[in-house]
Structures are given as structure tokens and as C-alpha cells.
Amino acid sequence: MYSVDCRQSSKNTDFRLDPAYSMLSTLYPKLDTANRAVLEQVQFERLRSQLEYVYARSPFYRQRFQQVGFCPDDLRELADLRRLPLLSKPELLADQQNAPPYGERLCVPSDKIRMLILTSGTSGIGQEAYAMTRMDIEYGGSAWANWFYRCGVRKGDRLLLTWPLGTNSGPQGAFLGGYKVGANVLPIAPYDSETKIRTYMQRFDPVAILATPAYLSHLTILCEEQGLDPKASFPSLRIIMIATEAYPVSWAQKIQAIWGARIHELYGNTQHGGLAAGTCEAGTITEQGSRGCLHMDEWSCLYEVLDPETQEPVEPGSEGELVLTNLFREGSPLVRFRTKDRVRLVPYHACSCGRPTNAIEAGTIARYDDMIKIRTQNVWPEAVDATIFAYPEVEEYQARVYVDEYGKEQVEIKVEFRASAGEADARQRILELAAAELRRNAGVSMCLVEASAGSLERFVFKTRRWTDERNKGLERVLHTAGGTRKE
Ligand SMILES: [Zn+2]
Structure with a gap:
């Protein structure tokens, strides 16, 4: 083991990400039609820049890099990232304990922090804290806006959000994304289900709704009890967006038939800082009745799907643990973070939409550890x-x-x-x-x-x-x- 210090050799001393970010947020529709080679070139340039950024700003990362004798200049191709060690939740928590509240992985001074997000619930060992800068928040909203657009949400469409605003990244990202896409956002989480249906859904007739699968079932049963046919009662509704739980294909087909709307699914986590993957126009179920896929936002993040035992990349079509490296993040960036989420890798060319981004199978995202997601x-x-x-x-x-x-x-x-x-x-x-x-x-x-x-x-x-x-x-x-x- 030896240590290196390549701060002096870094060619890029201007670490402001804003220009690149502004491009990213407005170019999403164009990026969707780029080819895989362009995507990988952009990923390489961003990765190099992001690794230089964390090396220069964060003692936590500098030490990790030095421990394995790696400096950002060593990155010659994307695969070189694998020389860096995987990062786990306990390591992040230990870092926070040493340097509260954000740890030494924090890359910005306190006056740059605009918001705090926390991992939800309790693992018995603690919640991770993430500092969000203006750019991090803006970026998260843009990723959501892009996905809403892909699902078919357009300016002026009434978008009903049922997730309560809290300290995890999902609900605020959804709100900002709805605002950015130009939707008419209705955040109705605080009301009970009957009020949601009677007062808000019937009165405002939403075009799109965001909920969990279990909550959607709850609303479905409630409509049944109240003698409401969802298809007739909410004639404008054509987009149902879900997240956080696995579900059977038959359930999705039934819900689509009852509500007369297409189901879309997203994947995100607080560690990522926003929306990490989402379905394309095809939705969660193909016309042949098989599971669809969620394209990963590989413009903002480098994703690896690894065998959790060997830590080697899995073959397309196989299951593995999702590991993420932020390509655009200022506050609390992550490098090779193990999400413990089990996903099935779908190669980009397997989806007929033509996007260059790899995907994960819809409806089957699960956990490697024993965490259980209950009511989000x-x-x-x-x-x-x-x-x-x-x-x-x-x-x-x-x-x-x-x-x-x-x-x-x-x-x-x-x-x-x-x-x-x-x-x-x-x-x-x-x-x-x-x-x-x-x-x-x-x-x-x-x-x-x-x-x-x-x-x-x-x-x-x-x-x-x-x-x-x-x-x-x-x-x-x-x-x-x-x-x-x-x-
Ligand atoms: Zn697609």
C-alpha cells in the first residue's frame, strides 16, 4: 500500500458543475436519441471530472483513493473505476459520526447547502445525511421532469402527488419535477383516502397520479365500495406512476384495466439524490404481457450491476446488486456506493424505444439485506x-x-x-x-x-x-x- 497526492497534477482546477448541469437539464430529449458511444464518452469525461472534484474537496475520498494508490489522472477508461473500493452504508455512518453532521465526504462549504435529505426509517444503526446544493436540488427536479415527460405528462396536465413531503428525496423531487415539466401539481398527501377521491380526484380529474402499488390497491377498493367506476369517474386519468414495491404482472394488468390508464414505474433512492431509473413510453408491461423495463439515468450516474459475492459485473438478463457513482453532484457525492438493491439488468438494445441507456426489469426490484419497505x-x-x-x-x-x-x-x-x-x-x-x-x-x-x-x-x-x-x-x-x- 502506498499513497499518492495528485492534487498538483490535476488539470481541471475549475470544479463548478453548473455549465454542464444546465446543458444536461435542457438536453435530455436529445440525449435520449444519442448513441451508446456518445453516452460512454460523456460518462468518461464526467467521471474523470467528478473524481477530480471529490479528490480535491473531500478528505474522506482522498484518503480512500490514496489507500489503493489511485489518483483521478489514472482513469483511462470507464472500467478503471473498478480499481476503487466499493462504499457501504456503515462506512458513511462512521464518517458522519467522526465529522457530524455530513461527514468528511461533504464537498461544499456550509453556505452552499440548501437542503438536507436523510435515508428513511431506521436501520438500528442510523440514517445517512446528504447535503443538497442548489444544483443538486435542481438536477433532481430535472431528472423527475424528464421522466414525467417520458410518461406523457405535459404542460398544464393535472398531476396528483400522494407522497407526503419529508426528509427523503422522493417527494420533493417529484414536486419540483412536476413544476419543471409545467404540470398543474396537486400535492394531496395530508388528506385521508376518501377526501382524496371525493374532494380532489373527482373535482380536479387528474391526468396523472403518483402512488405506491399498495396505496393504489387501497384507492381501487375504496372506489368499489363507494360505487365509483374509476374509468368513468376520472375520465382524464391516463397515467399512473408507481414506485417502491415489487408487484405481479397480473396486478398491473388488472389495475390498468380498472383505471383505464397506463402504469409507469420509477426507481430512486435518497443516496442517489433523485430519480435513478424510470419506464419509457412502453410502461411496465409489454404488449405481449411480459415485464417492461426502467431505463437508468446513465447521464447523471454511472451504474454497475455486480454479483454481490464476487463483485464482478453480471451478464445482461441476470440479477445483481446496483452500485452507483454520481456523475453530477456537489454536496455529498457517492463513488461506487452499494445500494443493496437487487435488480435484473436489461441491456439498452433490448428495449424497442431506441434509448442508449441500459435498464432494469420493471416490478422486480428487491433488497439483498432484510430491509422491508412498509408504506414507503x-x-x-x-x-x-x-x-x-x-x-x-x-x-x-x-x-x-x-x-x-x-x-x-x-x-x-x-x-x-x-x-x-x-x-x-x-x-x-x-x-x-x-x-x-x-x-x-x-x-x-x-x-x-x-x-x-x-x-x-x-x-x-x-x-x-x-x-x-x-x-x-x-x-x-x-x-x-x-x-x-x-x-
Ligand atoms: Zn425503452
């Missing part, structure tokens, strides 16, 4: 373990995530107490306290009930305590909803 919040079973087993009276528990008869995602946790636990009212008190703590820590309400002594299986691995029945729930809900209506 990230929940880690180990964090739930820590809360429940903090009570010495608890012997074992078992959790189930399902979609209820109203289409709403629910969590039921059965708790078995030790024989030495107190009387019934003391046990009930523990269930109530633990439920309140879980709601506070994970941001999700869970229903805790007592299980009779000896009724629960004993588990060694924490993930085995959890069963996810949501896909079953979606199918059941849709079977009911579609069963009474002719399509």
Missing part, C-alpha cells in the same frame, strides 16, 4: 428486534406484513411472553409501550397482540420472524375489485 418507510427487522426484546418479559415474536381488506398495508406482531411475565394487564402495558416505540422509531404503526404460551416457533435468524404477504394481498384485493366489473 424503510423498516429493518433488527431494529424491531431491539425494541421488542428490550423487554425481558418477552420470549419470542412473529410479524406479518399484509394488505387488509381496504388495500392498506398492515403489520401484525404476535408476542409470546415468558412464564415469569406479570399479569394480563402488565403484559398488555408492554404491548402498548412497545407499539408506541416502534411507531416512533420506524415511523410505521404496528398492531401488537399476545400469542398463547408455546404457540410461536423459535427463530435463530431474525428475518425468519417476518412474513411478507403483500403480493398475496394485492392479488386478493384486485380479484375482489375486478370481479364485479366488466373490463
Whole structure:
């Protein structure tokens, strides 16, 4: 191991990204028709510039580069990036702890920071913090605007957003993207479902709506109960946009038939800082009934899909872990970050739209770790373990995530107490306290009930305590909803 210092040898001393960014945001439609060679040339130039940027600005990255004897001038082709080590969530959290609140990976002075974003929920080990500059925020909005346009959203179209604004990057990116594409944005997250449908959807008749698959099922059932035929009640609706959960093809087909609208899907995460991938005009389901794809925004990010064991790139058509390197980011850029998201790589030429960007399969994005996404919040079973087993009276528990008869995602946790636990009212008190703590820590309400002594299986691995029945729930809900209506 040796160290190098190539700050002096860097040819590019002007690290302002704004000119390039401005080009990117206005050129998206043209970029979509570029060929793969042009894309890779742009990626190479941006990567070189971004690596020089982080090397000069961030002690965190400089040290990482030096540890493997790499300096940005060494980058001769895109594949040279693989000389740098992969970056994991625990490393980011350790960096933040050493230099709070943003860590030494921060590349800008504090007066450049316009917004903070945080990874959602709690992993039991902490949330990552990202500093967003004006350019980072603007760029995120442009990526969303580009995708909205690709889905068919045009100026003046009423765009209904059901995601609540918070500290993760998705909802604010969607709002800004809607504004940038020129849509008439209706952010109605705070209202209950009935008010959304009766007051807002019927009154304003949206052209496009953004929701999660489970919430869409919930709205579908609610319409059924209220005697509303979505196709007739919302005649302008032609675009449904979803994210965050995997779903069966049959579910998507059913929803499209009931609502008379095409489903589009996006993929994004707070680490990326915006929208990372989205469907093209074709949507999530092909005309032949197979899964469509989400083109990755390879203009803003370099994506690798790697075998998580060998860390070698997977063959097209195979599954692997998505690893990202920001090509345009000022505040808290990432270099070779392991997302832990499991995706199936679809090569760019497999999609008939002709875009030069590689893609990932629609409807199948999952996790390598045991994180569970519940009502758009990230929940880690180990964090739930820590809360429940903090009570010495608890012997074992078992959790189930399902979609209820109203289409709403629910969590039921059965708790078995030790024989030495107190009387019934003391046990009930523990269930109530633990439920309140879980709601506070994970941001999700869970229903805790007592299980009779000896009724629960004993588990060694924490993930085995959890069963996810949501896909079953979606199918059941849709079977009911579609069963009474002719399509
Ligand atoms: Zn395409």
C-alpha cells in the first residue's frame, strides 16, 4: 500500500458543475436519441471530472483513493473505476459520526447547502445525511421532469402527488419535477383516502397520479365500495406512476384495466439524490404481457450491476446488486456506493424505444439485506428486534406484513411472553409501550397482540420472524375489485 497526492497534477482546477448541469437539464430529449458511444464518452469525461472534484474537496475520498494508490489522472477508461473500493452504508455512518453532521465526504462549504435529505426509517444503526446544493436540488427536479415527460405528462396536465413531503428525496423531487415539466401539481398527501377521491380526484380529474402499488390497491377498493367506476369517474386519468414495491404482472394488468390508464414505474433512492431509473413510453408491461423495463439515468450516474459475492459485473438478463457513482453532484457525492438493491439488468438494445441507456426489469426490484419497505418507510427487522426484546418479559415474536381488506398495508406482531411475565394487564402495558416505540422509531404503526404460551416457533435468524404477504394481498384485493366489473 502506498499513497499518492495528485492534487498538483490535476488539470481541471475549475470544479463548478453548473455549465454542464444546465446543458444536461435542457438536453435530455436529445440525449435520449444519442448513441451508446456518445453516452460512454460523456460518462468518461464526467467521471474523470467528478473524481477530480471529490479528490480535491473531500478528505474522506482522498484518503480512500490514496489507500489503493489511485489518483483521478489514472482513469483511462470507464472500467478503471473498478480499481476503487466499493462504499457501504456503515462506512458513511462512521464518517458522519467522526465529522457530524455530513461527514468528511461533504464537498461544499456550509453556505452552499440548501437542503438536507436523510435515508428513511431506521436501520438500528442510523440514517445517512446528504447535503443538497442548489444544483443538486435542481438536477433532481430535472431528472423527475424528464421522466414525467417520458410518461406523457405535459404542460398544464393535472398531476396528483400522494407522497407526503419529508426528509427523503422522493417527494420533493417529484414536486419540483412536476413544476419543471409545467404540470398543474396537486400535492394531496395530508388528506385521508376518501377526501382524496371525493374532494380532489373527482373535482380536479387528474391526468396523472403518483402512488405506491399498495396505496393504489387501497384507492381501487375504496372506489368499489363507494360505487365509483374509476374509468368513468376520472375520465382524464391516463397515467399512473408507481414506485417502491415489487408487484405481479397480473396486478398491473388488472389495475390498468380498472383505471383505464397506463402504469409507469420509477426507481430512486435518497443516496442517489433523485430519480435513478424510470419506464419509457412502453410502461411496465409489454404488449405481449411480459415485464417492461426502467431505463437508468446513465447521464447523471454511472451504474454497475455486480454479483454481490464476487463483485464482478453480471451478464445482461441476470440479477445483481446496483452500485452507483454520481456523475453530477456537489454536496455529498457517492463513488461506487452499494445500494443493496437487487435488480435484473436489461441491456439498452433490448428495449424497442431506441434509448442508449441500459435498464432494469420493471416490478422486480428487491433488497439483498432484510430491509422491508412498509408504506414507503424503510423498516429493518433488527431494529424491531431491539425494541421488542428490550423487554425481558418477552420470549419470542412473529410479524406479518399484509394488505387488509381496504388495500392498506398492515403489520401484525404476535408476542409470546415468558412464564415469569406479570399479569394480563402488565403484559398488555408492554404491548402498548412497545407499539408506541416502534411507531416512533420506524415511523410505521404496528398492531401488537399476545400469542398463547408455546404457540410461536423459535427463530435463530431474525428475518425468519417476518412474513411478507403483500403480493398475496394485492392479488386478493384486485380479484375482489375486478370481479364485479366488466373490463
Ligand atoms: Zn425503452
